[in-house]
Amino acid sequence: xxxxxxxxxxxxxxxxxxxxxxxxxxxxxxxxxxxxxxxxxxxxxxxxxxxxxxxxxxxxxxxxxxxxxxxxxxxxxxxxxxxxxxxxxxxxxxxxxxxxxxxxxxxxxxxxxxxxxxxxxxxxxxxxxxxxxxxxxxxxxxxxxxxxxxxxxxxxxxxxxxxxxxxxxxxxxxxxxxxxxxxxxxxxxxxxxxxxxxxxxxxxxxxxxxxxxxxxxxxxxxxxxxxxxxxxxxxxxxxxxxxxxxxxxxxxxxxxxxxxxxxxxxxxxxxxxxxxxxxxxxxxxxxxxxxxxxxxxxxxxxxxxxxxxxxxxxxxxxxxxxxxxxxxxxxxxxxxxxxxxxxxxxxxxxxxxxxxxxxxxxxxxxxxxxxxxxxxxxxxxxxxxxxxxxxxxxxxxxxxxxxxxxxxxxxxxxxxxxxxxxxxxxxxxxxxxxxxxxxxxxxxxxxxxxxxxxxxxxxxxxxxxxxxxxxxxxxxxxxxxxxxxxxxxxx
Amino acid sequence: xxxxxxxxxxxxxxxxxxxxxxxxxxxxxxxxxxxxxxxxxxxxxxxxxxxxxxxxxxxxxxxxxxxxxxxxxxxxxxxxxxxxxxxxxxxxxxxxxxxxxxxxxxxxxxxxxxxxxxxxxxxxxxxxxxxx
Numbered sequence: 001x002x003x004x005x006x007x008x009x010x011x012x013x014x015x016x017x018x019x020x021x022x023x024x025x026x027x028x029x030x031x032x033x034x035x036x037x038x039x040x041x042x043x044x045x046x047x048x049x050x051x052x053x054x055x056x057x058x059x060x061x062x063x064x065x066x067x068x069x070x071x072x073x074x075x076x077x078x079x080x081x082x083x084x085x086x087x088x089x090x091x092x093x094x095x096x097x098x099x100x101x102x103x104x105x106x107x108x109x110x111x112x113x114x115x116x117x118x119x120x121x122x123x124x125x126x127x128x129x130x131x132x133x134x135x136x137x138x139x140x141x142x143x144x145x146x147x148x149x150x151x152x153x154x155x156x157x158x159x160x161x162x163x164x165x166x167x168x169x170x171x172x173x174x175x176x177x178x179x180x181x182x183x184x185x186x187x188x189x190x191x192x193x194x195x196x197x198x199x200x201x202x203x204x205x206x207x208x209x210x211x212x213x214x215x216x217x218x219x220x221x222x223x224x225x226x227x228x229x230x231x232x233x234x235x236x237x238x239x240x241x242x243x244x245x246x247x248x249x250x251x252x253x254x255x256x257x258x259x260x261x262x263x264x265x266x267x268x269x270x271x272x273x274x275x276x277x278x279x280x281x282x283x284x285x286x287x288x289x290x291x292x293x294x295x296x297x298x299x300x301x302x303x304x305x306x307x308x309x310x311x312x313x314x315x316x317x318x319x320x321x322x323x324x325x326x327x328x329x330x331x332x333x334x335x336x337x338x339x340x341x342x343x344x345x346x347x348x349x350x351x352x353x354x355x356x357x358x359x360x361x362x363x364x365x366x367x368x369x370x371x372x373x374x375x376x377x378x379x380x381x382x383x384x385x386x387x388x389x390x391x392x393x394x395x396x397x398x399x400x401x402x403x404x405x406x407x408x409x410x411x412x413x414x415x416x417x418x419x420x421x422x423x424x425x426x427x428x429x430x431x432x433x434x435x436x437x438x439x440x441x442x443x444x445x446x447x448x449x450x451x452x453x454x455x456x457x458x459x460x461x462x463x464x465x466x467x468x469x470x471x472x473x474x475x476x477x478x479x480x481x482x483x484x485x486x487x488x489x490x491x
Numbered sequence: 492x493x494x495x496x497x498x499x500x501x502x503x504x505x506x507x508x509x510x511x512x513x514x515x516x517x518x519x520x521x522x523x524x525x526x527x528x529x530x531x532x533x534x535x536x537x538x539x540x541x542x543x544x545x546x547x548x549x550x551x552x553x554x555x556x557x558x559x560x561x562x563x564x565x566x567x568x569x570x571x572x573x574x575x576x577x578x579x580x581x582x583x584x585x586x587x588x589x590x591x592x593x594x595x596x597x598x599x600x601x602x603x604x605x606x607x608x609x610x611x612x613x614x615x616x617x618x619x620x621x622x623x
Contacts, residue, residue, distance in 0.1 A: 270580075274549070278579045278607070282507040285608030289511050292611045294518045308507055 011041040012057040024111045038063025053080035073100030080125045162252030170195045229256040279316040322456040336381040343417040347410040350389035370411035379491040392421040400425030416487040428476040497542035498522040502532040504550040529559040548578035560600040573602040573621035
């Protein structure tokens, strides 16, 4: 046994014993400290408690061995204590071990007797320490397992996917809260209960497929409609460490919203395809007719056909840029370049740009400026606002008969600039008005048949205004005209 | 001179198709009445039955053209009037409108189905075939 570095404390009032023991132990490689009585020993120990064992005489002045043993034991429950005494009786020995001594050595003793007692004691101490370590470790691990378990069950409970675990007898042995909500018929059942009590045979089929299929890890996935919702159900076998299948886990993910989005997306794509195809088909149709020469070669007729084609191609180009803008807004890639924009000035610019078109239809286009110029500004994207107001004014002109009236007004409403565009045009019914900001919605009736449009303009206008933290409302009555009111926050 | 040529009803909410198709048919001497709405077309038919109807598919609703074709074919007065459906909506909502067989065409209650634009030659030869 390698005793190097093992620290020993020798407590004896007899100088001869103290030094004799020191000599023996030092020769064996122990690191030895001595004390001449209990008080000195306590002082030494309290200053530096790292001792493996202590040899303690019983009869000492000031503080006796029995009391010292008691106090040392209190300070260090693992310290090996060996009594050395010349007055050994059964009684004192018993008393010593009661106080926590391991054994005693009667004086006089030979060096071999001393070392044997110490080594036996150290060996026992080592065993005790090891046992203690193992015990502590086991307790810690038990605690970990217990907390792991409660963690797992909490996670299973809180998980938003439905979860069922089914054993080979087709009994549901675990079900989380979400699964209970998905299958209300079996929600009051305590596990285990038969799978058939879910009353949803399609789940049974999936489980069968996993349990009766080839052994090994794999996933069976299916979209299932349960109740009003659609779920992606993934079933996989539970494989034990030995490789044998002991059951199946079924996870139910609610994809109802995802399905709705998917439908909306494919609807939108079909819409876009149709809206792109219509103007192209019209253009191709006119060109076909021109090339066929079927309609004759009257230059005026031919020019008319070219003009119609030109108009449709132009509409198609605008549609595509609007579509790109809307997509950019939707994906958050539309950047506003905000500068200080004079609201009066920008509305005036939009009105002036439309002046010629209005005059061409004999429409009276007026602008009411109820705001002083260069005083009310908004922190806005100039181009975007110009597009908004031009779009609204163009619409007003488009849907107003010749000799009608379009009135644009710019005023202040609290913290907002209030811009309105009013016309005396064909107007809309309430159901038409409800959909007027929807993509590709165009009012279809005998008045609108020959008015070109993309069906995206107002949808884009609304989005641009919302990007500016503003709002737009519309009021209308068939035959009476419409008014679009925009509010943009002033800076 | 055109009094002997049959009359055709043309329905489309797209003014360009209405104009170009009527141009094609008029060039061949047919009498053409144009409507941008299926209901108006139906009203005119009650007053005077045409010899043939060419209609757009998607107008006020997604299947205005189908409804009109069905209405015509179900009415004993008009059941023999050929109907041609034209559309720019080749497929929509994952449903392919293009009939692949004679049965599908009949199920649509239409005598011919074309993707827009129909070339003048094709339209004329189909009209002539159906009126023969």
